[in-house]
Amino acid sequence: MSEETSVFNKPTTGPEPAAEEILLGYRRLRLLFHCMAISLILLTGTVFIFLYRQVILVRRQTTQLERRLQYESSGNRQAIVDLRDKLAVFTRQNPDFAPVFNKYFGSNQPPAAVPTQKK
Helix, strand or coil, X not given: CCCCCCCCCXXXXXXXXXXXXXXXXXXXXXXHHHHHHHHHHXXXXXXXXXXXXXXXXXXHHHHHHHHHHHHHHHHHHHHHHHHHHHHHHXXXXXXXXXXXXXXXXXXXXXXXXXXXXXX
């Protein structure tokens, strides 16, 4: 681009802009700034609401997961021990089942019942 046709090289010999034009430009710039500020406030509020709803959802899911884990760990532990004991008895009666029992419960025998001491 040559210097004569450039947008940034305005002729300086023309008349100065009128005060009304400067005021009009200032008002438009001020209006644009206010619109941008309001848009930014709305965007920030929208993001805040979205994040707040996500936090509520995560808290609710965490509570449900904790309850589920407590239920699973308390109720099933004894059921698994009972199943292992029953399968150990079944394995003693049917030696063909021993490889399957050893695969899932290991080669260790189930713990013997601990004798209670009488006082």
